[in-house]
Amino acid sequence: MKSLKPKYKVCLRTRTNLWEDLAPLGEKSFHRPKWRNFLQSLKRGHRRRKTYKKHALIRAKSRVRKFFRIRSSFKYSLENRQRLKAFYGGLQDRKLNALCRSLWGKEKPRLALIRVLESRLDVNLYRLGFFSSIRASRQSISHGKIQVNGRKTSIASFSLSIGDFVEVSPKYQTSIRSSIQSKRRLSPTPSWIEVDYPSLSFIVLNSIDAKEVLYPFWLNADEILWSSTLGS
Template sequence: MARFMGPRFKLARHLGVNVFGHPKALKRGVKQHKLSEYGEQLLEKQKLKAYYGVLEKQFKTIVFKALKSREKSEDFLIQSLERRLDNMVYRLGFGSTLREARQIVNHGHILVNGQKVDIPSYKVDLNDVISLREKSRKIEAYASNFMNIVPTANYVEKDYENFSGRLIRLPKAEEVPVEVKFSKVLEYYSKN
């Protein structure tokens, strides 16, 4: 399973943004950079990759699809990233961090429309029901996360009784809670 295994807080300080959602990530201060245009584009790309825990090869594929799409490229890019199953599990509150959500998916605790799915990059469609397996509801950490974490995204809907949720509409780039300039990311890849 390919994912970033390096020092998380060091990366967060370098990027200048708390991409991992950990309260202590920026405790030691943020590094200030004086960047060229290319440097800004590269930094924004690195931020977006870190937010979603995606490595270069997969990220590049998503961005090139966004550049070729008939829709607005920024919206297509963010929708592709937001609709990943690990991200949806995080947005619904099954996991307190994206890493935890990814682990929950990998360990087979999540059902999509009643079927077990253990692929973090699985693309969730509109109105797909994402739920916690019956056995997994007994795991205190997952149940308490789901009950206590209020979703910040208004494009997901939670069903507290059934430990489930769904994507009710596709998100727009400006309503996604990430601090990234998507145009810079697209500029970076459009040169290649």
């Protein structure tokens, strides 16, 4: 349970269950008021939002033509940004700002931002349930456990393209397969990917449809683009 404490702290800071599958708290170190209050807030839930089938996942939304109270706009923008950075394995502000600025002014930058993030190798391995978090996915890639088109790669941010074939190295498949089998549930497989769980491999079939990308929390990508380019 102690190994999960960093993930709980991130969820506590962002006030969101970013990974959706956190185990119940059990040790005495977690029985402090801050943890109890966080769990109670998750149980109460916020206002109902449109979800995808039986999964507690929602699509990123736009803030076009919407206005926010000045008193809470900074807090809203900060929490929105923290959720995105934490979910994608601790994105650095510098890299996120550079990415947003490069996409600003292009057609539908919100969708372009999601496509760039979702094309990463570490993100796809997490989305398919091979690893419990993007950080764990990134660590396994750096240790040479993943092969792309028959070659080992240590670049977690490697951008996948149509036709790329990804597989887990044979000597690491047993541990990863048992981890997948212990999961309570898996997220829906993206329509642009064909995955073969028995062989722990997948292939990219089509371009990423950013409108189909789902998150276990509410994300305003337009707000992040705006704050990274005009607000910083």
